[in-house]
Amino acid sequence: MRVPLHILNEWRPAQTRKTGYLPIEGIMPRLTETDYSTRIQPGTIIAFSDRRAYEIIEVKERPLDLWPQHFLNEWERYTTQWVEQVVAGHNLGPQPEKATWEHRPVVIVIRPADQPTGKVKHFAVRASRSFYVLPEHYSVCRLCNEIPPCNHATTEARVEHEMDKAEKLMSIPAGACLDCGEPITSRMKAIRFPGPNLWRPDLGDNSAVFHARQDCSGGVHVYRLQWEKKGHDELQPTLPTGDPGDDA
Ligand SMILES: [Zn+2]
Numbered sequence: 469m470r471v472p473l474h475i476l477n478e479w480r481p482a483q484t485r486k487t488g489y490l491p492i493e494g495i496m497p498r499l500t501e502t503d504y505s506t507r508i509q510p511g512t513i514i515a516f517s518d519r520r521a522y523e524i525i526e527v528k529e530r531p532l533d534l535w536p537q538h539f540l541n542e543w544e545r546y547t548t549q550w551v552e553q554v555v556a557g558h559n560l561g562p563q564p565e566k567a568t569w570e571h572r573p574v575v576i577v578i579r580p581a582d583q584p585t586g587k588v589k590h591f592a593v594r595a596s597r598s599f600y601v602l603p604e605h606y607s608v609c610r611l612c613n614e615i616p617p618c619n620h621a622t623t624e625a626r627v628e629h630e631m632d633k634a635e636k637l638m639s640i641p642a643g644a645c646l647d648c649g650e651p652i653t654s655r656m657k658a659i660r661f662p663g664p665n666l667w668r669p670d671l672g673d674n675s676a677v678f679h680a681r682q683d684c685s686g687g688v689h690v691y692r693l694q695w696e697k698k699g700h701d702e703l704q705p706t707l708p709t710g711d712p713g714d715d716a
């Protein structure tokens with residue numbers, strides 16, 4: 469199975485799942501069960517970002533005097549911003565209260581779903597946070613027991629993606645833009661980097677060239693970082709006309 473690219477950035481289970489919300493006052497009060505969303509309760513199976521399945525044992529409020537420090541910091545920041553907004557003339561309704569704040573910490577007590585007698589773990593999470601909820605008959609990878617796509621599958625997809633990129637780079641003809649691979653005509657503005665070509669050493673010195681246009685600026689940015697790292701700081705790429713990122 470080919471792993472879609474977006475999974476490389478943010479993992480989510482490849483199998484059927486719902487979005488689960490915590491059964492906490494003030495959170496999704498009128499939530500109805502649908503094919504896509506559900507209310508988390510004891511017995512619900514969730515997938516965590518470690519790609520493992522956990523059974524929910526209990527969800528409970530965290531007493532105000534036991535808030536973890538980063539939640540206190542967040543609350544501080546949130547109320548400060550709230551006051552600033554109101555002072556600036558925005559009508560935000562009644563002032564939020566700490567005890568019912570939608571981002572307050574609640575504790576979920578969970579246990580590995582495949583270890584019914586295993587040790588439970590306590591986690592403080594935002595009340596507003598949602599989870600991936602798996603069906604009772606969820607699937608795991610036969611090799612590593614993770615919820616697919618497992619780390620191996622993601623790594624494989626990443627390598628494949630890098631290889632596709634490398635293949636595309638190797639097919640760019642001499643004198644063409646190293647970002648888009650298209651030719652650069654004499655009337656087009658270009659950015660040329662002096663020195664060895666870091667991406668295509670086979671093309672020789674002073675051959676790294678890009679279109680000086682927005683579409684190709686991603687490649688220029690990445691190349692410039694690598695080029696500066698290589699100690700070419702004293703040289704400047706020719707024709708960086710009005711490059712806003714260049715304050716040299
Ligand atoms: Zn695996």
Ligand SMILES: [Zn+2]
Nearest residue numbers: 645648679684
């Ligand atoms: Zn280009």
